[in-house]
Amino acid sequence: MLKARVKVTLKKSILDPQGSAAEKALKSMQYPVESVRIGKFMEVVLNEDDKDKAEKIMHEICQKLLSNPVIEDYSFELEG
Template sequence: MTIYHARVEIRLKPAHVDPEGQTTKKALTDLNYRVEDVFTAKVYEIDLDAPSLDKAEELVDEMSRKLLANPVKDDYEFEVREVK
């Protein structure tokens, strides 16, 4: 088998309020930065063993759907690359 490294980014869907992003935007504006908007995201770095890149991507997508992202409020994207 081969080791793959995945980077999964989870963000709130556009219709959901991002209170942490809004607070950060206000703080940056108060510091005289001209910011349009600020959004927060969670990032997961995962190393996994899989027989192929396609299978690794399939597994990461499954992990994201089943555990990492809440389908009601979150969108996710990921990238997978071979490391060993």
């Protein structure tokens, strides 16, 4: 089995209402914060031991379901 650690983030051009709210809160708490962007972190355990195959499957999973390519980017790391 292989485990994929997936990060999904909003594309740079997309406004992030949740991130802006967190950013304003941190600024009002006097922290030296420039900006905050909020994304998602997911762990997917695959019934697959071949790293190349697992990578191909993960790209498919990320493009089809875990991210929306219209507004989001994804990246992942595989670990054994």
